[in-house]
Amino acid sequence: MSQNWITFCQKDPVTVAKNILGAYLIRETSEGIIKGRIVEVEAYGGFHDAGSHISKGVTARTKIMLDTPGLAYVYIIYGMYHCLNLVAHTENQAGAVLIRAVEPLEGLEIMKQRRGLSVTKNVCNGPGKLCQAFGITKADNGHLLSEQPLYIVKGAPLPEEQVAATPRVNIDYAGEAKEWLWRFYIKDNPYISRK
DNA sequence: CGGCTGATCGTG
DNA sequence: ACGATCAGCCGA
Numbered sequence: 587m588s589q590n591w592i593t594f595c596q597k598d599p600v601t602v603a604k605n606i607l608g609a610y611l612i613r614e615t616s617e618g619i620i621k622g623r624i625v626e627v628e629a630y631g632g633f634h635d636a637g638s639h640i641s642k643g644v645t646a647r648t649k650i651m652l653d654t655p656g657l658a659y660v661y662i663i664y665g666m667y668h669c670l671n672l673v674a675h676t677e678n679q680a681g682a683v684l685i686r687a688v689e690p691l692e693g694l695e696i697m698k699q700r701r702g703l704s705v706t707k708n709v710c711n712g713p714g715k716l717c718q719a720f721g722i723t724k725a726d727n728g729h730l731l732s733e734q735p736l737y738i739v740k741g742a743p744l745p746e747e748q749v750a751a752t753p754r755v756n757i758d759y760a761g762e763a764k765e766w767l768w769r770f771y772i773k774d775n776p777y778i779s780r781k
Numbered sequence: 782c783g784g785c786t787g788a789t790c791g792t793g
Numbered sequence: 794a795c796g797a798t799c800a801g802c803c804g805a
Binding site: 628630637638639661663664665666667669671682684686712713714715754755756757759760779 | 786787788789790
């Protein structure tokens with residue numbers, strides 16, 4: 587039910603990021619179901635977080651970070667790739683959670699075909715890669731991620747000792763915020779984007 | 782308008 | 794280590 591989902595996402599982005607680890611990302615396509623387990627995420631905050639898009643200003647692109655928690659925030663990066671985020675923040679705040687890597691579970695053939703690969707390795711172990719595998723584009727921007735045909739289903743809670751926290755990737759411009767331990771991944775999972 | 786920048790990826 | 798490649802943002 588969507589209200590449960592919105593409530594789940596209406597917490598600070600760091601909490602939502604940790605809570606969404608181990609959940610399932612599901613895409614229904616005309617060719618079949620694609621499913622994966624979320625194994626790596628990053629939290630992005632509001633105006634105080636120099637690594638966050640919205641800290642540079644509220645624009646047509648970034649204003650969704652202020653919108654309803656649980657919406658998809660999809661943007662194009664480097665003119666070539668898409669990234670999927672989940673809007674996540676408390677009342678009157680801004681924030682999002684970047685889905686960085688997924689462990690492929692179902693729809694392997696469709697994913698490999700879209701990625702142009704013959705083996706499962708490297709199909710979903712990066713934010714741009716998983717969007718290509720799942721067929722996620724700007725057409726999905728603003729979609730509530732509890733609803734078909736693109737949705738997230740919560741998994742079993744993870745023991746804290748299975749979760750690693752590190753600085754976020756590729757935000758060298760972000761000053762002190764680049765040191766914050768806002769990247770989370772499932773330890774020893776072979777499908778994370780990098781060590 | 783023109784100029785820059787980038788929450789990436791594949792290749793080497 | 795580096796280049797591809799262009800939406801998004803800003804300043805004029």
